[in-house]
Amino acid sequence: MTVHIDASKGDIAKTVLMPGDPLRAKFIAQKYLDNPTCFNKVRGMLGYSGTYKGRKVSVMGSGMGMASIGIYSYELFTVFDCDNIIRIGSCGSFQENVNIRDIILALGTCTNSSYASQYNLPGNFAPIANFELLSKAHSIASNKKLDVKVGNVLSSDIFYDDQEDSWKSWAKMGVLAVEMEAAALYMNAARLGKNALAILTVSDSLVTLEATTSEEREKTLTDMIEIALEVS
Numbered sequence: 620m621t622v623h624i625d626a627s628k629g630d631i632a633k634t635v636l637m638p639g640d641p642l643r644a645k646f647i648a649q650k651y652l653d654n655p656t657c658f659n660k661v662r663g664m665l666g667y668s669g670t671y672k673g674r675k676v677s678v679m680g681s682g683m684g685m686a687s688i689g690i691y692s693y694e695l696f697t698v699f700d701c702d703n704i705i706r707i708g709s710c711g712s713f714q715e716n717v718n719i720r721d722i723i724l725a726l727g728t729c730t731n732s733s734y735a736s737q738y739n740l741p742g743n744f745a746p747i748a749n750f751e752l753l754s755k756a757h758s759i760a761s762n763k764k765l766d767v768k769v770g771n772v773l774s775s776d777i778f779y780d781d782q783e784d785s786w787k788s789w790a791k792m793g794v795l796a797v798e799m800e801a802a803a804l805y806m807n808a809a810r811l812g813k814n815a816l817a818i819l820t821v822s823d824s825l826v827t828l829e830a831t832t833s834e835e836r837e838k839t840l841t842d843m844i845e846i847a848l849e850v851s
């Protein structure tokens with residue numbers, strides 16, 4: 620038990636799916652897990668464990684931003700002995716060929732956050748996905764005939780950016796999309812010798828300005844959720 624997660628060690632599976640939104644965690648648990656039980660309600664950050672195809676799996680909200688997922692993923696990895704955290708989130712496209720509802724496997728992350736400064740490295744760290752989780756997700760998506768994109772994303776501390784066009788500089792470097800958590804998750808996993816992957820569904824496009832509604836973001840992310848559940 621921690622001040623943020625009111626559970627005992629055995630309550631949480633080795634693999635945890637983490638959407639940003641705790642209500643998405645509840646939706647996934649109720650729709651996909653057999654015998655789901657809620658292990659956390661602290662701060663409304665709902666967490667559930669159950670079974671999927673006979674395997675124990677947990678799903679818990681991470682909250683928005685690197686500070687929030689930094690806390691929850693650190694506690695899941697260190698106090699609850701979780702081995703794998705798969706973020707399932709939404710993102711905004713930076714590229715013309717990345718359309719809304721497309722799925723991205725975040726191979727690597729760029730960030731404007733200072734999260735890595737805690738490690739006192741003599742240079743910059745490149746946060747990357749766990750290769751086994753990523754290749755498993757990729758083959759599951761291929762078997763489902765889903766055309767997923769694999770590449771770099773930006774994990775940003777800023778949702779409402781005063782520099783409206785700053786994303787174009789990342790786009791020029793081939794960065795596919797922006798979200799707000801993967802870099803911190805990948806750094807915690809690297810530091811603690813654990814495994815992480817972010818699977819993202821494009822909810823809006825900074826290129827075309829198209830967007831999905833918040834109801835769609837909560838309920839229509841089924842392909843991404845099913846890939847993550849199959850990986851678990």
Ligand SMILES: O=P(O)(O)O[C@H]1O[C@H](CO)[C@@H](O)[C@H]1O
Pocket residue numbers: 638639640682683684707708709710778797798799800
């Ligand atoms: O859909 P989630 O997982 O919350 O992810 C994205 O949505 C939030 C911003 O609306 C940020 O958390 C961002 O990373």
Ligand SMILES: O=c1cc[nH]c(=O)[nH]1
Pocket residue numbers: 709710711712778797798799822823
């Ligand atoms: O962080 C995010 C998530 C979705 N869409 C965005 O534009 N930014």
